[in-house]
Amino acid sequence: MLKMTLGGILCFISAYLGIVGKNYYEKRYKYLASFNDYLLALVDGISYSKDRLPEISKKYLAQSKGGFSKDLQSFISVIERVGEEEKIENCFNCKYLKKQDKAYFNDFFSSLGKVDYDTQLSKLNMSKAEMEKILAKAEKDKKTTGNVLSKLGLLIGITIMIILV
Amino acid sequence: MESMLSKLLPLSIYNELYRVCDFNELSEIRLRVDKPIHYAINGRYKRLGDFCISSSDVEKILSYATKSSLYAYNTSMVDGFITFDGGIRIGVSGEGVLKGGSLCALKNVTSLCIRIPHYVEIKDKRIDSLLKNFQNTLIISKPGYGKTTLLRYMIKRLSDEAYNVLVLDERGELSGVSDGKQTIDLGECSDVALGIPKITAYASQVRSMRPDVIATDEIFGEKEIECIADCVRCGVKIIATLHSDDPKSLKKNASYSKLLDDIRYVVCIAGIGNIDKVIDLKNGLI
Numbered sequence: 271m272l273k274m275t276l277g278g279i280l281c282f283i284s285a286y287l288g289i290v291g292k293n294y295y296e297k298r299y300k301y302l303a304s305f306n307d308y309l310l311a312l313v314d315g316i317s318y319s320k321d322r323l324p325e326i327s328k329k330y331l332a333q334s335k336g337g338f339s340k341d342l343q344s345f346i347s348v349i350e351r352v353g354e355e356e357k358i359e360n361c362f363n364c365k366y367l368k369k370q371d372k373a374y375f376n377d378f379f380s381s382l383g384k385v386d387y388d389t390q391l392s393k394l395n396m397s398k399a400e401m402e403k404i405l406a407k408a409e410k411d412k413k414t415t416g417n418v419l420s421k422l423g424l425l426i427g428i429t430i431m432i433i434l435v
Numbered sequence: 436m437e438s439m440l441s442k443l444l445p446l447s448i449y450n451e452l453y454r455v456c457d458f459n460e461l462s463e464i465r466l467r468v469d470k471p472i473h474y475a476i477n478g479r480y481k482r483l484g485d486f487c488i489s490s491s492d493v494e495k496i497l498s499y500a501t502k503s504s505l506y507a508y509n510t511s512m513v514d515g516f517i518t519f520d521g522g523i524r525i526g527v528s529g530e531g532v533l534k535g536g537s538l539c540a541l542k543n544v545t546s547l548c549i550r551i552p553h554y555v556e557i558k559d560k561r562i563d564s565l566l567k568n569f570q571n572t573l574i575i576s577k578p579g580y581g582k583t584t585l586l587r588y589m590i591k592r593l594s595d596e597a598y599n600v601l602v603l604d605e606r607g608e609l610s611g612v613s614d615g616k617q618t619i620d621l622g623e624c625s626d627v628a629l630g631i632p633k634i635t636a637y638a639s640q641v642r643s644m645r646p647d648v649i650a651t652d653e654i655f656g657e658k659e660i661e662c663i664a665d666c667v668r669c670g671v672k673i674i675a676t677l678h679s680d681d682p683k684s685l686k687k688n689a690s691y692s693k694l695l696d697d698i699r700y701v702v703c704i705a706g707i708g709n710i711d712k713v714i715d716l717k718n719g720l721i
Contacts, residue, residue, distance in 0.1 A: 320507045321504075352499050382503065383506065
């Protein structure tokens, strides 16, 4: 009976870890997809009406939710306050992002709005092209690695239970 | 104004200025990379100790002034200024970037001239009588003597007396519009054409807004003088400012001489809130 209970607990833990792994890839994909939407909003806002970053961002935030929106909100708060520009790197510190993702976001947002109109638009278009690749890779990771992790977690759990019982 | 400056200046500079001057009297701050800061109180310049600013301070100020959106100010930067909240105008100077022979951007900004607007109640009987029966008026003085301040005061007075005043505020300096809200009171009946090139505004806004009076700051060039002549011909009255120290020097210039044909009163300023003389071009001095 004890082995059965222990096996059940381990099976549950293993399956849970698998789901956490799957969740990680799903959340990362959602985060990056939201950023991609924001990039499109930036290109629209800048090229059409030359709106400023807080205005474009607030419009975007009014119709979006999720991890990226929270981080974007804190970025806007930072740029609207004087003397806090160093805090930009703390804004995009979401746990679903990889180390290289965080570095990319910090670079992107630290240099955003610091150049003239033409350069800003061409930089945004380059970021869009780069993000499409990153997003495609993240979607693939979500579908393959994420699904494999959840199934593997469950499978390992069942195996442990069978061995114990 | 204090809160506007706290949003614009790095803390070290703000604190240093706060220590030595009253922001209500501060009219200008001049910042040059690696040089001491100078500020003007009622038009008189003073040096802010030995406190020098760095290029990164200038970059920070530009970033605060543009709300981290330098690209949105490209055109006005090329024209040499940025308008910040509350009508604060920041003159910029640095290295020009040319494209096809024309200036397309400004980089390595080395100097900033921050001009702080004030609303001053001007108690002068000559101005009162001029406003009672308003006719085309030109305000002239040397730079920094308070032409814009007087213009704002007269706009408010005219507007409160139910004249529909169309304010051509190409640089956002007259109305101090910030995030779509007017921060400087220009009276009940004023309409502000903000950020529209003046030449365009004369044609489009005059037709659409049907003003009684058009107010414009710093007349520049023959085209604008032609536009003003057209407006006067249409029966719209004009109140404008112009850089000049003496109406006689205007008469020597062919374009400005044409402008004077349409003007009834010339107000000469001797300093902020200090009217030197009001000339009735038909009847002589008032």
